[in-house]
Amino acid sequence: MAVNLEASYRMTASRDLQNAPHHNETAGGTAGTLADEEQASTHNSSSRESTNHNRSNEMHKEITLPSRLVYYLNKESESPYHKLDTKTKDQQKHNKAVHLAQTSFQIEAFGSKFILDLSLNNDLLSSDYVEIQFNEGKEHLNKGGEHCYYHGTIRGVKNSRVAISTCNGLHGMFDDGAHTYTIHPVDLTHNSESTSRPHIIEKAPGSQISKVPNHTDTERKVSEQPFFAQTQWLRRRRKRALNVPRGVFEEMKYVELMIVNDHQMYKKQRSSYIHTSNFAKSVVNIVDSIYKEQLNTRVVLVAVETWTDKDRITIGPDPVKMLHDFSKYRQNHIKQHADAVHLLTNGTFHYKRSSMSFFGGICSTSRGVGVNEYGFLMSMAQQLAQSLAQNLGIQWEPASKKMKPKCDCTENFGGCIMEETGVYHSRRFSKCSIADFKEFLNRGGGLCLFNRPTKLFEVTECGNGYVEPGEECDCGSRTTKHFIQDCFGDCCKKCSLSNGAHCSDGPCCNTSCLFLPREYDCRYAVNECDITEHCTGDSGQCPPNLRKQDGFACDSNQGRCYNGECKTRDNQCKHIWGQSKLKGLFHTGPPQ
Structure with missing residues (x-):
C-alpha cells in the first residue's frame, strides 16, 4: 500500500520555486527586436516577483510511497505492489527496454487516494527519433531510446489529466481539475530489491491568486499606455478569430520538436546522458498532454541532443544573444529535420523572464528556435509550452488583457499559460491564446504542422489475441474471433501477467500459470523425418517445429x-x- 511517511509533513516550496519560471520572452523577426509585450513596466515586474513569493508560500509537499496496482493469481481485484518498474517480463526478446502498454499506480497524499490509469504515449517519439551525444568532439547517434512515458487519467475523475514517466521512479504531474500535483523520487538512485521508494509530491494552490497588482487608477493607466497603440490590431483580429469556421484548427497538427541540452544541464543530471535525455522527454511528454487537449496539436520528439563534452555556443546571462547564437548553431550544425529546436540550459538569465523564442518562427530553420532556463520538471514544461506557443504565433497576455472576460481561462484558479504574471503550474490556454493560434493558422502560418510523422511505437490493442510490444500476454476477447481458448484468464489481466504468473497460455504453461519443466514433450513427431519438441523450462510456448536434415x-x-x-x-x-x-x-x- 502507498502510505505517507509523514502525514503531517508539509513544507513551503519557496526554495524550489527560486528555479521556477519567472516569465517567457519572445524575440521578434529581426535581430534584437522583441515582441510588443516586452515593454511591460518595471513595477509590473516587481509585482510579479511578489506574486511568485506569495504563491510559493502556498505550495505544499508530502512524502509518499506510491505503488503499482497489479493482479494476483486467483484474485479479481487489483492490489498494491511496491515495485514501480513497468518493464515487461520478457526483456530478453528485445534489444532495448520495453515497458507495459497499460499500467496503473496508486498514490496517497494530502488525505486523498489517487489511482492513475496510464497508457504509453505512442505519439511522443517519431520513427526517426535519435539521441545524440558527443565524445571528444565527435558526434554519436543512438537510434530509438527507452520509452516509459505515459498519458492517462485519474480513475473516477472527469476531465483529469496525467503525464508520468516511469524509467526511474515516477516523474511527472497529474491534475484532478482542482489542483495540479507533481511527483518525483526523493533520490534518483534506488535499490530495486527494497520494499518501497519514497517520492515527493507537491500540490499547487487551488485558489485564485490576484494576478494584477493593486495599483491606483493613475498607475494602471500609465502601465497600459505602452500596449495601447501596438495592440489595437491584435484586439481587432482576436475579435474576428474567436468564431472562425471549422478547418485547420480542428484538424490534428504535429510539431516535430528537437531538444538540445547544454553541458550544464548534463552536469545537473549527474553527468548522465541517459538521465538528461529522460528529463527532456518527460518535459515534452507534459507539454504534449497540454497541446493535444487544447490546441489539437501533438508535440512529437524527433531528436534529443546533449552536449556531453562542452557547450557548442556561449552560455551567458543574455537570452537575446543566446537565442541568435543558437539559431546560427541550428542552421550550421543540426542535420535533423524539425519544425522547432529548443535549447534547455542550466545557465541563469539576467532578465525578468526565463525563456525566449522567435514569434511565429515555427517551420523556419533560422527562427524556429527557443532557449529555456532550467527549472524543476513542471516549471520547465510550462516554460517550453510558453516559448513553443510563441513560435506558433500565440501572444503574451499582460494583466490588463487578462481582465477582459473573453480572454479568461475556463477555470478560475490555476491561471492561464500565457499570462505575464508569474503564474506557476498554470495548465490552460486562454480563449484569446486559442484565437491567436487560429488566426496564425488561417493566415497560412504553420504549414509544416500538417504532415503526420511516423510513430516509433504503434498503438497496441489489448484483446486482439496477439502479444504486441508492451504486452506480456493477450488472451483475446470472447466477443471476437481472436479469443484464445486455452489462455488462462487468472494468469493474464489487462494484457499483463498476474503477479506470480510466469505464463498465460501455450503447451508449456500449466493451469497454475507456471512453466512446465524441461524435456516435457510439447509437440510430438508426426513421421520419421520430424522431431519431437520439448519445453525449455523458461517459456510457455513450444519451441519452433524442427525436422531432420535432408538426406536422412x-x-x-x-x-x-x-x-x-x-x-x-x-x-x-x-x-x-x-x-x-x-x-x-x-x-x-x-x-x-
Whole structure:
C-alpha cells in the first residue's frame, strides 16, 4: 500500500520555486527586436516577483510511497505492489527496454487516494527519433531510446489529466481539475530489491491568486499606455478569430520538436546522458498532454541532443544573444529535420523572464528556435509550452488583457499559460491564446504542422489475441474471433501477467500459470523425418517445429528425408500417377 511517511509533513516550496519560471520572452523577426509585450513596466515586474513569493508560500509537499496496482493469481481485484518498474517480463526478446502498454499506480497524499490509469504515449517519439551525444568532439547517434512515458487519467475523475514517466521512479504531474500535483523520487538512485521508494509530491494552490497588482487608477493607466497603440490590431483580429469556421484548427497538427541540452544541464543530471535525455522527454511528454487537449496539436520528439563534452555556443546571462547564437548553431550544425529546436540550459538569465523564442518562427530553420532556463520538471514544461506557443504565433497576455472576460481561462484558479504574471503550474490556454493560434493558422502560418510523422511505437490493442510490444500476454476477447481458448484468464489481466504468473497460455504453461519443466514433450513427431519438441523450462510456448536434415534415411532405408517428409520411389509415383495405376506401372508378369 502507498502510505505517507509523514502525514503531517508539509513544507513551503519557496526554495524550489527560486528555479521556477519567472516569465517567457519572445524575440521578434529581426535581430534584437522583441515582441510588443516586452515593454511591460518595471513595477509590473516587481509585482510579479511578489506574486511568485506569495504563491510559493502556498505550495505544499508530502512524502509518499506510491505503488503499482497489479493482479494476483486467483484474485479479481487489483492490489498494491511496491515495485514501480513497468518493464515487461520478457526483456530478453528485445534489444532495448520495453515497458507495459497499460499500467496503473496508486498514490496517497494530502488525505486523498489517487489511482492513475496510464497508457504509453505512442505519439511522443517519431520513427526517426535519435539521441545524440558527443565524445571528444565527435558526434554519436543512438537510434530509438527507452520509452516509459505515459498519458492517462485519474480513475473516477472527469476531465483529469496525467503525464508520468516511469524509467526511474515516477516523474511527472497529474491534475484532478482542482489542483495540479507533481511527483518525483526523493533520490534518483534506488535499490530495486527494497520494499518501497519514497517520492515527493507537491500540490499547487487551488485558489485564485490576484494576478494584477493593486495599483491606483493613475498607475494602471500609465502601465497600459505602452500596449495601447501596438495592440489595437491584435484586439481587432482576436475579435474576428474567436468564431472562425471549422478547418485547420480542428484538424490534428504535429510539431516535430528537437531538444538540445547544454553541458550544464548534463552536469545537473549527474553527468548522465541517459538521465538528461529522460528529463527532456518527460518535459515534452507534459507539454504534449497540454497541446493535444487544447490546441489539437501533438508535440512529437524527433531528436534529443546533449552536449556531453562542452557547450557548442556561449552560455551567458543574455537570452537575446543566446537565442541568435543558437539559431546560427541550428542552421550550421543540426542535420535533423524539425519544425522547432529548443535549447534547455542550466545557465541563469539576467532578465525578468526565463525563456525566449522567435514569434511565429515555427517551420523556419533560422527562427524556429527557443532557449529555456532550467527549472524543476513542471516549471520547465510550462516554460517550453510558453516559448513553443510563441513560435506558433500565440501572444503574451499582460494583466490588463487578462481582465477582459473573453480572454479568461475556463477555470478560475490555476491561471492561464500565457499570462505575464508569474503564474506557476498554470495548465490552460486562454480563449484569446486559442484565437491567436487560429488566426496564425488561417493566415497560412504553420504549414509544416500538417504532415503526420511516423510513430516509433504503434498503438497496441489489448484483446486482439496477439502479444504486441508492451504486452506480456493477450488472451483475446470472447466477443471476437481472436479469443484464445486455452489462455488462462487468472494468469493474464489487462494484457499483463498476474503477479506470480510466469505464463498465460501455450503447451508449456500449466493451469497454475507456471512453466512446465524441461524435456516435457510439447509437440510430438508426426513421421520419421520430424522431431519431437520439448519445453525449455523458461517459456510457455513450444519451441519452433524442427525436422531432420535432408538426406536422412527413413522407411527402413527405402527413402530419404526431404523438407520434413520421407520421400520414397513408391510415394513419388503415387503422387504423380495416382494409386490406381501404380500396379500396372510396375507389373512384370506375362501379358494378359
